[in-house]
Amino acid sequence: MPAQPASRVPDEAQQPPDEPLWCARCNTDQHLLVNSIQSHYPPVPNVVDVSYECLACRFSYRKLASVQKVAVVLNRPGITQGLLQFGGQYLHCGEPMKTKSCELRRIQASLSLSHGVRERLYEVYINTRILGCHCGFRMEIPD
Known part of the structure; x- marks a missing residue:
């Protein structure tokens, strides 16, 4: 029977501490807005990479968190989450936004290297893709 490599660690040991989403400046979680939820690599069960900000002090955070801790903030009444990037999808009004059209955009800038x-x-x-929500909200993102 082949021996397991010494560097192999059981999945349970790779789990990050299950700390709540929190603002260290305000010392509260009452003003948090989740901006992005991405899958973690390498995959860890029920753990995501989350970006969030505090609306009170405008400080941003990014950390690994359990799905349950992120859900506590997302399901809290009072703060409307607005636009949320969830993996490759953008959600507004709680629903994935749909591509309305595609555009070719030109960006111009002048450059002088010396006097x-x-x-x-x-x-x-x-x-670019123009995404739209059923409420009328639209945004344009690079394709």
Whole structure:
């Protein structure tokens, strides 16, 4: 029977401490707004990478947290979450936003590398998607 490598750690040992989402500046969790929830790599059961901010002091955080601790903040009455990035989806009004159209956008900027040299105009073209929600909210993201 082959021996397990010494570096292998059971899944339970890889779990981060299950601390609540919290603002260290305000010393509370009452003003938190979740901005993004991403899967953690390497995968850990019931753990996500979450980005959130405190609406009172405008300080941002990013940490590993259990799905249950994130749900406590998301399900709290009072603070409307607004726009939430959940994996590859954007949610507004609690529903995934849908692609309404695609656009090709041009971004221009001038650049001068030294004094006395004529400025050059540079431009970049990017494809974007326009996402919409049933409430009428729309946003444009790079594709």
